[in-house]
Structure formats: C-alpha cells, structure tokens
Amino acid sequence: MQNLDVISVNIWQMLASLANLVIIFLLVKKFLYKPVKKMLETRQNAIQSDYDAARDAKNQALADKDAYEEKLRSAKAEADDVIKSAVNVASQREKEIIAEAKVRADGIVRQAENDAVLERKKAEDGIKKEIVEVSSLLTEKMLGREVSAADHQNFIDSFIESIGEDDAD
Amino acid sequence: MKKTSLRFRIVDAFYIAMMIIPFIAGIVLKVLTKPASEGINITGAQIYFTIPMPLQDFIVTESQINSLLVTVVILFFCLFMTHGLTEKCELKRQHFAELIVEKVDGMVNENMGEYFMAFSPFIIGMMALSGVSSLITLFGLYPPTSDINIVGGWAVLVFILITYYKMKCGPINYLKSFTQPVALLTPINLIGEIATPVSMAFRHYGNVLSGSVIGVLIATALGSLSSKLLGWLPGFLADIPLLQVGIPAVLSLYFDIFSGLLQAFIFAMLTMMYVAGAFDADTYRKIMEKKKAKKVKKHAGVE
Amino acid sequence: MELALGIILGCCALGAGLAMIAGIGPGIGEGNAVASACEAIARQPESKGSVTTTMLMGCAIAETTGLYALVIAILLIFVAPNILVDILVSTIGAL
Numbered sequence: 001m002q003n004l005d006v007i008s009v010n011i012w013q014m015l016a017s018l019a020n021l022v023i024i025f026l027l028v029k030k031f032l033y034k035p036v037k038k039m040l041e042t043r044q045n046a047i048q049s050d051y052d053a054a055r056d057a058k059n060q061a062l063a064d065k066d067a068y069e070e071k072l073r074s075a076k077a078e079a080d081d082v083i084k085s086a087v088n089v090a091s092q093r094e095k096e097i098i099a100e101a102k103v104r105a106d107g108i109v110r111q112a113e114n115d116a117v118l119e120r121k122k123a124e125d126g127i128k129k130e131i132v133e134v135s136s137l138l139t140e141k142m143l144g145r146e147v148s149a150a151d152h153q154n155f156i157d158s159f160i161e162s163i164g165e166d167d168a169d
Numbered sequence: 170m171k172k173t174s175l176r177f178r179i180v181d182a183f184y185i186a187m188m189i190i191p192f193i194a195g196i197v198l199k200v201l202t203k204p205a206s207e208g209i210n211i212t213g214a215q216i217y218f219t220i221p222m223p224l225q226d227f228i229v230t231e232s233q234i235n236s237l238l239v240t241v242v243i244l245f246f247c248l249f250m251t252h253g254l255t256e257k258c259e260l261k262r263q264h265f266a267e268l269i270v271e272k273v274d275g276m277v278n279e280n281m282g283e284y285f286m287a288f289s290p291f292i293i294g295m296m297a298l299s300g301v302s303s304l305i306t307l308f309g310l311y312p313p314t315s316d317i318n319i320v321g322g323w324a325v326l327v328f329i330l331i332t333y334y335k336m337k338c339g340p341i342n343y344l345k346s347f348t349q350p351v352a353l354l355t356p357i358n359l360i361g362e363i364a365t366p367v368s369m370a371f372r373h374y375g376n377v378l379s380g381s382v383i384g385v386l387i388a389t390a391l392g393s394l395s396s397k398l399l400g401w402l403p404g405f406l407a408d409i410p411l412l413q414v415g416i417p418a419v420l421s422l423y424f425d426i427f428s429g430l431l432q433a434f435i436f437a438m439l440t441m442m443y444v445a446g447a448f449d450a451d452t453y454r455k456i457m458e459k460k461k462a463k464k465v466k467k468h469a470g471v472e
Numbered sequence: 473m474e475l476a477l478g479i480i481l482g483c484c485a486l487g488a489g490l491a492m493i494a495g496i497g498p499g500i501g502e503g504n505a506v507a508s509a510c511e512a513i514a515r516q517p518e519s520k521g522s523v524t525t526t527m528l529m530g531c532a533i534a535e536t537t538g539l540y541a542l543v544i545a546i547l548l549i550f551v552a553p554n555i556l557v558d559i560l561v562s563t564i565g566a567l
Binding site: 013034040043046 | 222227230232233240243251263266269271290298313325
C-alpha cells in the first residue's frame with residue numbers, strides 16, 4: 001500500500017469533501033435542527049397558550065371581583081337607606097311621642113292648677129266661714145252683749161274684707 | 170420520568186451501536202491494511218485505490234473513508250439526539266440537543282444577523298464534522314482534517330458561499346469591489362480574495378498536522394529514551410518502551426482534544442464572519458427596492 | 473552525485489530550520505494578546521467569557537503565519553527531498 005505525500009492537492013478529493021460537508025449540512029438540518037426547532041416552537045406555543053389562558057382567567061377573576069364589589073357597594077347603600085329611613089321613622093315617632101306627652105303633661109298641669117285654684121277657693125271659703133264663726137263667738141264673748149244682727153253683720157263684713165284684702169295682697 | 174418502552178430502548182441501542190461501529194470498522198480497516206512502521210514516519214493518508222477521472226485521478230484514501238465514517242457517526246448521533254423528543258423534555262439528551270441548537274442559533278444571530286439564520290444548521294454540521302474528524306485520532310485513526318484536500322474542500326465551499334453573497338449585490342458591484350479604495354490595488358485585492366480559503370485551509374490543516382507530527386516525534390523520542398535509560402532491565406522488559414505509556418496522553422489532551430475542538434470552533438467562526446462580511450445588506454436593500462419599483466412600473470405600463 | 477545529494481538534503485534541513493524562525497512572530501504576538509486579555513479580565517471580570525473567546529480567535533488567527541512556516545518546514549523535510557532527488561537522478565542519471 002502506498003501513502004500520499006504530506007501535502008498533495010487533488011481536486012476530486014476536495015470535491016468529495018465539499019460534497020461531504022454539504023451532505024452533513026443536510027443531515028444535520030433534517031435530523032437535528034428541524035425536529036429540535038419544531039419541538040421548541042410547539043413548546044413555545046404551549047407555554048404561550050398557557051399564559052394566554054392564565055391571563056384570560058385572571059381577567060375573568062378581576063371582572064368578577066369588580067362585579068362583586070359593585071354588588072357589595074349597592075347592598076351597603078341599600079342597608080344605609082334602610083337604616084336611614086328607620087332612623088327617620090324613629091325620630092318622627094319620637095317627636096310625635098314627645099309632642100303628645102307634652103300635650104298631655106300640659107293638660108295635667110292645667111288641671112292640677114285648676115284643681116289647686118278650686119281647692120284654694122274652697123279652703124278660703126271654709127276659712128272665711130270659720131273665721132266668721134270664730135269672730136262672732138269672740139265678739140260675743142268680748143262684748144258680753146248681744147249685738148244687733150245688723151251691726152253684727154256690718155262689722156264682720158268689714159273685718160273679713162280687710163282680711164281678704166290683706167290676704168289678697 | 171416516564172418509563173421508556175422496550176421498542177424505544179432497542180432503537181436507542183441500535184443508534185448507539187451505529188455510532189460506535191464506524192470507529193471499530195475504521196480501526197479494523199487500519200489494522201488490516203496499514204503495515205507496522207518503525208521510527209519517524211510522517212506521511213499523508215494511505216491510498217486505498219484510485220479511480221481514473223479526467224484532469225486528475227480520484228485517489229480514495231484513508232481520509233476519505235474516515236470522513237465518511239464520521240458522517241455516519243454524526244447522522245446516527247443526530248438521530249439518537251432527536252429520538253424521543255417530547256414537549257415536556259423528558260429525556261436528558263433533549264436538553265443537550267436543545268442546548269446545541271440554541272447556542273449555535275445565538276452565535277449565528279450575534280455574528281451574522283437575522284438574515285443568515287438559515288446558516289445555523291450549516292454551522293452545527295461544520296463544527297461537528299471538523300470536531301469529530303479531529304477527535305478521531307483518539308481512536309488511533311488517521312484524522313481527515315490533517316489532509317489538506319479535506320479541509321481545502323470545506324474552505325472552497327466557504328469561498329463559494331462568500332462569492333455567492335458578494336454576487337447578490339449584482340456582478341458589476343462584485344467586480345467593482347476589487348478596485349475599491351484605488352484601482353491600483355486590484356491585484357492585491359485579488360490575492361486577498363484567494364488568500365481567504367487558502368489561509369483557512371492551511372490554518373486548520375496545519376494545526377492538526379502539527380499536533381500529530383509533534384505526537385509522533387515525542388513518542389519516538391520517548392521510545393529511544395526509554396531504551397537508553399531502561400535498557401538494563403532484565404528480559405523482555407527492556408524491549409517495552411515504558412516511558413511511552415502515559416506521557417503522550419497528556420500531550421494528546423492539548424494537541425488532539427483542545428486544539429482540534431478549538432480549530433473546529435474557529436473554522437466555523439471565521440466562516441460566519443467572512444460570509445456575513447461579504448454580504449452588503451444596504452446595497453442589497455437598495456437594489457431590491459429598485460427592482461420592486463421597476464416591477465411596479467412594468468405592471469403600470471401593462472395595465 | 474553524493475555531493476549533490478548531500479547538498480540537497482542539507483539545504484532542505486537548513487531551510488526547514490530557517491523557516492521555523494517565523495515561529496517567533498506568533499509567539500510574541502500571542503503573548504501580547506494573552507497579556508492584554510489578562511489585563512482586560514482583571515479590569516472587567518464580568519466580561520471574561522467574551523474576552524476569552526475573542527482572545528482564542530485572535531490567537532488562532534495570529535498563529536496562521538507560524539503554521540505557514542510549519543507547513544513550509546514539513547514540505548522541505550518530508551516532500552521536497554524526494555522530488556529534488558528524483559529531479560537529480562533524472563538529470564544526472566541521463567548523463
């Protein structure tokens with residue numbers, strides 16, 4: 001067997017190795033590059049779709065949250081309205097009750113005053129009568145004599161008048 | 170992790186076997202055909218047979234056969250890598266395959282730009298071919314990259330690509346580019362144009378060849394040194410070159426593995442740079458716009 | 473005949489040795505490149521990856537001249553003597 005020189009240029013050998021490189025390129029492209037690229041792409045797509053789904057779900061959740069918040073707010077407002085109307089009704093009732101009570105109290109007070117006035121008059125009358133009796137007794141005793149009925153009456157009247165005036169003052 | 174089926178495992182085993190068999194075949198072929206050599210013996214590839222062709226005979230050598238074996242290995246490596254690809258990335262090899270593809274994609278995108286993304290599998294193939302061709306020395310086979318014809322063929326392909334991308338801006342622009350700064354520099358530009366593939370080929374070839382030359386020299390030197398130093402050992406021990414046992418392996422770590430892979434990387438890198446540099450994107454865009462305008466005008470004229 | 477052969481072989485070896493003087497250039501150049509890369513990494517440790525890649529690229533390209541010399545040397549040692557001896561035999565043997 002013969003050996004080649006260390007350096008010997010041969011065109012056909014060069015062409016063969018050139019073709020070899022081209023074949024390697026095609027093989028690598030067909031069997032390594034394209035499948036791996038395809039796989040990467042499908043994975044990318046899967047991840048992208050996952051992301052999209054997640055984003056959609058998040059958006060949905062956010063929308064739900066907004067809706068619930070809206071509902072909550074309206075419920076709160078309703079409750080506020082209810083409370084406010086209840087308070088209004090209650091305050092009205094309160095006023096009414098107070099007014100009624102006032103009216104009734106006024107009535108009671110007035111009656112009491114009238115009663116008092118009547119009582120006083122009654123008492124005054126009683127006292128007057130007693131005083132008359134007492135004074136007539138007193139005068140009878142003091143004078144020791146019968147006074148004429150007319151004098152008697154005059155005297156008592158003037159006296160009572162003065163007492164009544166004093167009393168009235 | 171999903172349990173793999175028996176069928177899947179059998180196919181896997183077939184692919185792995187097909188990745189190993191070419192090396193064994195190459196070693197067997199070498200053992201059968203190569204006569205044992207004594208002393209320093211640095212020659213080119215062994216000639217198996219020649220095919221008469223016009224202009225020059227097509228000499229089928231060890232390097233041709235070995236590069237075919239490398240092609241088979243790479244084919245089955247690709248098949249093995251992409252076997253059982255899933256969306257969920259269940260197998261470890263898928264990570265590796267994706268790592269390769271994404272790294273090279275990133276490199277191509279960084280060095281060449283979006284327009285050249287189709288070059289990515291070409292770069293992967295070039296790196297794989299060059300790297301495995303250099304690493305084949307670890308099996309004791311003749312590395313095809315230390316044959317100038319193999320590397321020269323790749324360099325010629327790169328030169329064709331460069332010229333193609335220069336031609337994209339029109340043949341007139343291509344010819345004009347040689348007289349670029351001054352018309353006087355035309356010969357120098359021509360030499361520079363031709364020097365590109367030549368220097369690429371010689372760089373790769375020289376690196377790998379120098380590695381194997383130094384390996385042979387050191388192995389021979391160690392052999393003679395051990396016969397001088399350890400000649401007093403009794404019996405057959407004196408005949409065994411004991412110093413040759415571990416030391417060349419350390420050197421082969423640099424010259425075969427590091428240098429081979431680095432040269433593969435540099436060859437791919439230079440390819441990217443030269444091809445990307447050959448393409449004048451601005452001029453190309455202008456030309457395309459002009460063509461579009463012409464087409465529109467023609468359409469308008471027809472109507 | 474023997475003298476001519478000796479001259480051819482000796483000059484081939486000499487030429488190969490002289491050609492490898494070109495190894496000085498890449499050596500100095502790569503040394504400078506690595507020194508600058510070390511400085512750059514010391515200044516900006518975060519850019520270590522890109523600096524290393526660029527440095528390796530530059531080193532490999534700077535090495536090209538040295539490799540040209542190596543190729544010439546290998547040619548002179550392993551290829552040229554055979555060819556030159558063939559030429560010698562074909563010319564002197566005809567005499």
